[in-house]
Amino acid sequence: MEKMSAKRWHYTIIASMVLLTSIGSYLYILKLEKRQQRAARQDALTQLGNLVRLEEDVNYLQLVKRKPYTIILLNLLEFKNINNWAGYESGNQILMEVGKRLSVGIVEKHTTYRIGGGEFAVLFPGTRTREQAEEITANLCGLIQRPFESEYHETVRLKVYAGIRNAVVNSKDKAAQIIHDVVFACQEARHLTTAPYAYFTDELGQLDSERKLFVKELSEALNRGEFKLVYQPIFSFQEDRFVSFESLLRWDSGEFGLVSPIEFIPLLEESGMILEVGDWIIQEAALQVSKWRSEGFPELYVTVNVSVKQLLDESFLSRVQDILLETKASPDSLVFEITESVVVEDSEKALATVTKLNDLGISTALDDFGTGYSSLAILSLLPFQYLKVDRTFLDDLDSADSQAASVLRGIVSIASGLSQLTIMEGVETKEQLDLLKEIGADRIQGYYFSKPVPPNQAFELL
Ligand code: C2E
Numbered sequence: 001m002e003k004m005s006a007k008r009w010h011y012t013i014i015a016s017m018v019l020l021t022s023i024g025s026y027l028y029i030l031k032l033e034k035r036q037q038r039a040a041r042q043d044a045l046t047q048l049g050n051l052v053r054l055e056e057d058v059n060y061l062q063l064v065k066r067k068p069y070t071i072i073l074l075n076l077l078e079f080k081n082i083n084n085w086a087g088y089e090s091g092n093q094i095l096m097e098v099g100k101r102l103s104v105g106i107v108e109k110h111t112t113y114r115i116g117g118g119e120f121a122v123l124f125p126g127t128r129t130r131e132q133a134e135e136i137t138a139n140l141c142g143l144i145q146r147p148f149e150s151e152y153h154e155t156v157r158l159k160v161y162a163g164i165r166n167a168v169v170n171s172k173d174k175a176a177q178i179i180h181d182v183v184f185a186c187q188e189a190r191h192l193t194t195a196p197y198a199y200f201t202d203e204l205g206q207l208d209s210e211r212k213l214f215v216k217e218l219s220e221a222l223n224r225g226e227f228k229l230v231y232q233p234i235f236s237f238q239e240d241r242f243v244s245f246e247s248l249l250r251w252d253s254g255e256f257g258l259v260s261p262i263e264f265i266p267l268l269e270e271s272g273m274i275l276e277v278g279d280w281i282i283q284e285a286a287l288q289v290s291k292w293r294s295e296g297f298p299e300l301y302v303t304v305n306v307s308v309k310q311l312l313d314e315s316f317l318s319r320v321q322d323i324l325l326e327t328k329a330s331p332d333s334l335v336f337e338i339t340e341s342v343v344v345e346d347s348e349k350a351l352a353t354v355t356k357l358n359d360l361g362i363s364t365a366l367d368d369f370g371t372g373y374s375s376l377a378i379l380s381l382l383p384f385q386y387l388k389v390d391r392t393f394l395d396d397l398d399s400a401d402s403q404a405a406s407v408l409r410g411i412v413s414i415a416s417g418l419s420q421l422t423i424m425e426g427v428e429t430k431e432q433l434d435l436l437k438e439i440g441a442d443r444i445q446g447y448y449f450s451k452p453v454p455p456n457q458a459f460e461l462l
């Protein structure tokens with residue numbers, strides 16, 4: 001009996017130990033999961049809630065509690081730059097301080113989140129008017145604009161802009177939409193001069209929808225055949241005739257009418273669509289110039305604007321070669337116009353690509369000379385055959401002994417020293433033309449001769 005009861009004890013102890021260990025590990029796993037769940041909703045640096053947490057909280061207020069609230073988004077302007085010049089340590093310290101100021105700096109009940117690199121959000125439950133929401137936002141901006149004493153660096157001052165969205169109970173909007181609205185308002189605040197914040201209104205919502213429609217239509221424009229090239233003649237003093245055309249892109253949109261390239265080219269670039277559209281432009285210009293060459297103008301060439309995004313793309317050169325093969329266009333019938341921002345982005349790669357283009361037989365022109373950062377340095381850096389001088393130089397060109405004339409003489413002389421031909425852009429009057437001839441410019445382009453026109457009219461000009 002004694003033996004048996006000792007055995008039973010033995011088993012009971014083992015069973016209890018197994019049970020306890022299982023419970024222990026179960027609790028441990030539970031704790032770990034909870035910690036992981038919390039971590040998934042928390043910003044590791046500031047310990048504030050992150051975007052996931054913000055979305056959850058907004059959804060909770062909107063769909064479960066059905067209570068009105070105000071959401072304010074604050075974006076630290078060029079925060080990345082601070083990391084660059086002050087270092088990550090200081091950057092992190094400042095972010096933590098911003099989080100702290102936003103959390104404790106105002107009395108109204110609120111929750112603060114860090115939802116991206118330099119992006120913070122503050123959520124206020126309750127109803128408030130636009131004026132009240134704007135006043136709170138002004139205070140929040142004020143908290144961030146106060147100087148930061150950094151341990152590693154001198155005093156730092158931050159610029160901030162903000163978006164505000166008052167949300168009402170009966171709206172069907174989901175958290176994602178509300179947050180999207182406030183981000184949009186915040187982006188709009190960048191363009192404002194009156195205050196560093198923008199309040200989300202129905203009109204702003206309308207603008208947002210229009211922009212989305214614009215981008216959607218733009219993305220279909222190529223397939224729908226809505227893009228066209230127009231051509232503006234370039235006159236040569238030496239030859240006393242038009243020697244080439246600049247091709248310029250036009251979008252004839254069914255929805256928006258004729259849209260200026262200044263409005264849509266940046267969008268093509270941002271979205272990456274410029275690569276496909278850019279190929280089409282080169283192809284179209286190549287076919288057109290080949291046609292003109294065969295119609296009695298064998299030396300004519302067409303200049304094509306090439307965006308920085310295209311030039312720095314890995315497969316750009318091989319695609320250009322393909323286009324030359326497909327269109328049977330001669331490489332010397334094309335000149336690529338490149339703006340100097342390319343050098344700022346990646347000068348080594350730009351140099352390699354421009355050199356290879358030249359090897360292929362395609363000449364290059366530096367466009368908008370005088371408007372960028374590195375005007376003179378870039379001239380000796382990249383092998384351009386043409387220098388297109390921006391039309392802002394013509395603004396003060398009223399006489400041969402004006403300062404503008406001296407500057408232009410200098411530019412012409414530098415270009416000629418580098419064996420580059422100068423093309424003066426935006427010439428509108430006979431007076432400008434005469435002065436530029438006297439100064440020694442090689443070529444002229446502008447409304448004085450013609451606006452950019454469709455191919456058939458361009459042919460008549462020839
Ligand atoms: P850009 O390359 O500097 O083109 C010259 C711009 O000046 C053209 O505007 C032209 O119409 C305008 N212009 C020409 N002569 C005169 C003049 O005498 N007076 C005045 N006030 N303006 C004149 P556009 O066609 O609106 O093009 C604007 C810009 O859009 C271009 O500036 C270029 O940066 C970009 N762009 C146009 N087509 C293309 C393209 O096919 N590809 C790329 N990547 N960009 C393009």
Ligand code: CA
Nearest residue numbers: 246305337367
């Ligand atoms: Ca151009």
Ligand code: CA
Nearest residue numbers: 367368388425
């Ligand atoms: Ca230009």
